[in-house]
């Protein structure tokens with residue numbers, strides 16, 4: 001039996017996934033109160049079953065997490081000099097220049113001088129790190145919610161270590177932005193919609209799916225790229241530390257949901273597939289950096305369609321899903337409900353990663369080294 005379908009419009013707010021007018025019309029802005037409130041109505045669950053180790057894989061993760069704690073103030077080389085413009089220029093040169101590979105004819109960018117391109121590169125980096133920081137705060141609140149809502153003691157123990165990890169991640173990205181870069185950005189409109197939906201959902205496993213599998217799966221891939229690319233040894237070290245934690249977080253999601261999904265019906269799994277699809281689309285929508293164009297005084301609708309045509313762009317964007325797709329497969333989400341999610345991921349151009357290593361298999365390689373040894377790699 002195929003469960004009832006939601007329309008694309010109902011899932012993501014537009015009928016055509018690739019409607020760029022609609023995607024670009026959402027631009028994140030600062031709320032004047034300096035706060036953002038999301039209502040959530042869910043059960044906080046006590047368990048009276050304190051038997052530690054009933055879920056041995058979670059216990060193993062918990063023990064690892066305790067010994068892998070690090071201190072964002074003292075374990076990172078904050079005395080490193082960071083020349084942001086120089087680093088941005090070096091990166092652009094390594095890839096053949098800011099506009100390499102783009103045909104900008106007919107866009108406002110044809111009149112841009114080197115100075116404007118450099119400013120764009122700097123703003124783009126400020127934006128990217130700001131989104132990392134906001135996403136980390138999303139993880140912080142989601143994990144605190146998991147501590148309350150998950151019914152298993154081993155999962156509560158583990159999630160508590162993740163709350164600490166995420167606090168540290170928010171802290172180090174905020175410090176890096178303040179001390180080494182040149183300005184914050186508000187949260188991207190699409191990322192905010194996704195975090196709102198994850199937080200507002202009353203079902204405890206949806207927090208895991210939205211955060212641990214989708215947001216953190218993408219973050220793990222994105223941090224990996226930046227770790228490879230950056231010429232700043234401070235940022236490199238910072239990301240290496242954060243990635244070691246993130247690999248554990250994604251593994252936590254896979255190990256927990258693998259068990260829980262066994263109990264779900266096809267109709268319930270289909271709801272999880274739709275949520276995974278919505279999350280994938282929202283994360284793809286945010287790559288367009290709407291807020292940067294806005295700040296540069298350029299209408300994104302005039303430039304983004306041109307930038308999207310660059311040959312490597314699609315491949316690069318798809319690679320960001322290289323952790324998410326194998327993890328969804330491991331959870332049985334690709335092929336449940338007549339393979340609905342497999343079809344959707346095929347349409348999004350990311351299905352090719354389904355046989356890559358899933359994170360519950362590879363987290364050891366990233367996460368098992370004690371902090372001091374991680375510095376060397």
Ligand SMILES: [Fe+2]
Pocket residue numbers: 136139165166169246
């Ligand atoms: Fe994190």
Ligand SMILES: [Fe+2]
Pocket residue numbers: 139166216245246249
């Ligand atoms: Fe995380």
